[in-house]
Amino acid sequence: MRDFLRRLPKAELHLHIEGSLEPELMFSLAERNGIALPYASVEEVRQAYDFTDLQSFLDLYYQGMSVLRTADDFHDLAMDYFRRASAEGVVHVEMHFDPQAHLARGVELPVVMEGLSLARRRAQRELGMSTALIMAFLRDRPAEEAMEVMERAAPYWEMLDAVGLDSAEQGNPPAKFVEVFERARELGIPRVAHAGEEGPPAYIREALDLLDVCRIDHGVRCLEDPALVARLRDEGVVLTVCPLSNVRLRVVDRMADHPLPQLLEAGLRLTLNSDDPAYFGGGMLANFEACHEAFGWSREIFIQLAGTAIESAFMSDERRLALHRELARVP
Numbered sequence: 001m002r003d004f005l006r007r008l009p010k011a012e013l014h015l016h017i018e019g020s021l022e023p024e025l026m027f028s029l030a031e032r033n034g035i036a037l038p039y040a041s042v043e044e045v046r047q048a049y050d051f052t053d054l055q056s057f058l059d060l061y062y063q064g065m066s067v068l069r070t071a072d073d074f075h076d077l078a079m080d081y082f083r084r085a086s087a088e089g090v091v092h093v094e095m096h097f098d099p100q101a102h103l104a105r106g107v108e109l110p111v112v113m114e115g116l117s118l119a120r121r122r123a124q125r126e127l128g129m130s131t132a133l134i135m136a137f138l139r140d141r142p143a144e145e146a147m148e149v150m151e152r153a154a155p156y157w158e159m160l161d162a163v164g165l166d167s168a169e170q171g172n173p174p175a176k177f178v179e180v181f182e183r184a185r186e187l188g189i190p191r192v193a194h195a196g197e198e199g200p201p202a203y204i205r206e207a208l209d210l211l212d213v214c215r216i217d218h219g220v221r222c223l224e225d226p227a228l229v230a231r232l233r234d235e236g237v238v239l240t241v242c243p244l245s246n247v248r249l250r251v252v253d254r255m256a257d258h259p260l261p262q263l264l265e266a267g268l269r270l271t272l273n274s275d276d277p278a279y280f281g282g283g284m285l286a287n288f289e290a291c292h293e294a295f296g297w298s299r300e301i302f303i304q305l306a307g308t309a310i311e312s313a314f315m316s317d318e319r320r321l322a323l324h325r326e327l328a329r330v331p
Ligand code: ADE
Pocket: 016, 019, 054, 061, 166, 167, 168, 194, 197, 245, 275, 276
């Protein structure tokens, strides 16, 4: 099964590129930039990754990204991830990035965009990997700041495949970001949002009704609201589910308790994703394998999930067709 899951052409729709920063690269970038880390070794970093909830993770996630300062750093971060993902059979990556977290440290948008753009072109050329870019707003910061970033991103609007909404969910409902998502809609930029990870099912409804999103990131708490589940099914809304993330952030206790089988049984359109692979113990392949181990899913189910990801990805019709063909021929 492991070999089959590796061969499966996988599209990853929910990845935070800053969350792909492995401790080894964190140390080498810290050294390159003369930044002191509060850890003595790579092992010590990994030991610190013992999270109790989303906030306990976010604290280390924002601290970790302090080593990213130059365009080269963002390029190296993304290429490091693209190479690892490619070796796991990932053929398409949609990366969220958090401009506000960088602006707050004095790292301007052009620096981030230059590094990520260079890496995206290289991934296409050297790995045959397609990529997409999702500019995420930090929901625990003021909506006015998100709007400012939206406008500052004007030179890059054409390069954005979508805008997203992430960071601490509880107490920061989608309603807070109506204006900025309306601005994105006016500009013709598609929208996605994290909802129903730690937050209530009502936030999933708000994301659909007020932000007009085309996908929900996580969304696992929808099961608490049967009418919402029926709506998600009827409207064919795709959930980008991140099983290992949910275990590590204690959304669920163990993989065996993960609601993926119920979500699938309910007829929802699902994809499997890694979220923040450097922090949660594995990339796409590890997430697929964890599902096989916990639920004993057949090849057909994995093919269905991989197919849904290709269907709902931000990619050209030509690329989509090529990947569907590749999926149909997987040995
Ligand atoms: N930012 C990075 N990873 C995240 C997650 N799992 N939820 C919310 N915000 C995030």
